[in-house]
Amino acid sequence: LIGATTAAWQxxxxxxxxxxxxxxxxxxxxxxxxxxxxxxxxxxQYLEGQTLVRDAVIRETKLINLxxxxxxxxxxxxxxxxxxKRHPLLHFLSSRNGMFIRHVCCDAMxxxxxxxxxxxxxxxxxxxxxxxxxxxxxxxxxxxxDLRAEDSKNMQAHMSQAFEKAKRINSMKSxxxxxxxxxxxxxxxETSKKxxxxxFLSEAAIWTLWENCGMCVSFSWCNxxxxxxxxxxxxxxxxxxxxxxxxxxxxxxxxxxNKTLISxxxxxxxxx
Numbered sequence: 001l002i003g004a005t006t007a008a009w010q011x012x013x014x015x016x017x018x019x020x021x022x023x024x025x026x027x028x029x030x031x032x033x034x035x036x037x038x039x040x041x042x043x044x045q046y047l048e049g050q051t052l053v054r055d056a057v058i059r060e061t062k063l064i065n066l067x068x069x070x071x072x073x074x075x076x077x078x079x080x081x082x083x084x085k086r087h088p089l090l091h092f093l094s095s096r097n098g099m100f101i102r103h104v105c106c107d108a109m110x111x112x113x114x115x116x117x118x119x120x121x122x123x124x125x126x127x128x129x130x131x132x133x134x135x136x137x138x139x140x141x142x143x144x145x146d147l148r149a150e151d152s153k154n155m156q157a158h159m160s161q162a163f164e165k166a167k168r169i170n171s172m173k174s175x176x177x178x179x180x181x182x183x184x185x186x187x188x189x190e191t192s193k194k195x196x197x198x199x200f201l202s203e204a205a206i207w208t209l210w211e212n213c214g215m216c217v218s219f220s221w222c223n224x225x226x227x228x229x230x231x232x233x234x235x236x237x238x239x240x241x242x243x244x245x246x247x248x249x250x251x252x253x254x255x256x257x258n259k260t261l262i263s264x265x266x267x268x269x270x271x272x
Contacts, residue, residue: 022047045117057113073102080105083132083225086198089249092271093242100239108231114139114218120201123147125212127205127264130227137222139195143214143263146191193265194219202264204257205229207250213263 026047030040064072084090084105094101114120114137121127123144133139195201195216204210206229236243252269260266 046115057111069106073099073106076109077102077105080109080111080134080225083134083198084109084227086132087200087203088268088271089246093245096245097239097242100235100242103235103238104232108228108235110226110228112224112226114222114224116218116220118218120216120218120224121212121264123212123214127202127210127212128229130200130203130206130229132200132225132227133195133197134223134225135197137197137224138219139201139216139222140192140219141195141201141214141216141265142192143261143265147215195265199265203253203266203268204264206232207253208257216264 023044026040026043029035030043035043064075067075081094084101085094090101090104093104112131120131120139201216202210202212206227236246249269249271256269257266
């Protein structure tokens, strides 16, 4: 049984690094199921882009998993601290109980590297996570009030073409660059909002049932810190004082939410 499990894991690891094999499987799927050309292009772009970051992510994850839980908390707190400290509640909680926020960084947060042109979410998606933009990268956010019914599909097609063009211009460099925002979002550039380092999206998903109110896409290679509502609640229930503070904040947040334009980009209430 151990030998079979080890072999299966090795095959999985080999396939994760085999871009040619992935392309071959994808080609069969596309032909068998008549996958639209624009979706096929997005899938190929994603697979190619992920090969650039997968090895580094796997090595870092393996290293962290070798550490005892307390050292994991300390390390992940240092890695993720700059992002969460921009949020008033999390910054306040860290000043009240450092071990609580270390627990949150370890068990309720995860990292995601988005590649240029990757759609983070669409308007109407069910959302259970809050996303922080960390030290690198930029997102573009377009509120649904600025979207027409056909815009999502048109934008996907436009961005796929823009990404392919950028790869050709950069002669297949490891990190294709998009020099102008218009290269990515085209006619939507004027109405979209930039979301850069220190900013965050969809905080409401932590405090209530939430659907994304717009469309968000990565403008460049972008490091995101993903804060999961369910995991946060699991940690929070273990700290009675922190739970009480968070409940008071959540009530204030909902009051603000009910008085403003519903959006994934919101200014959080102050914490006194």
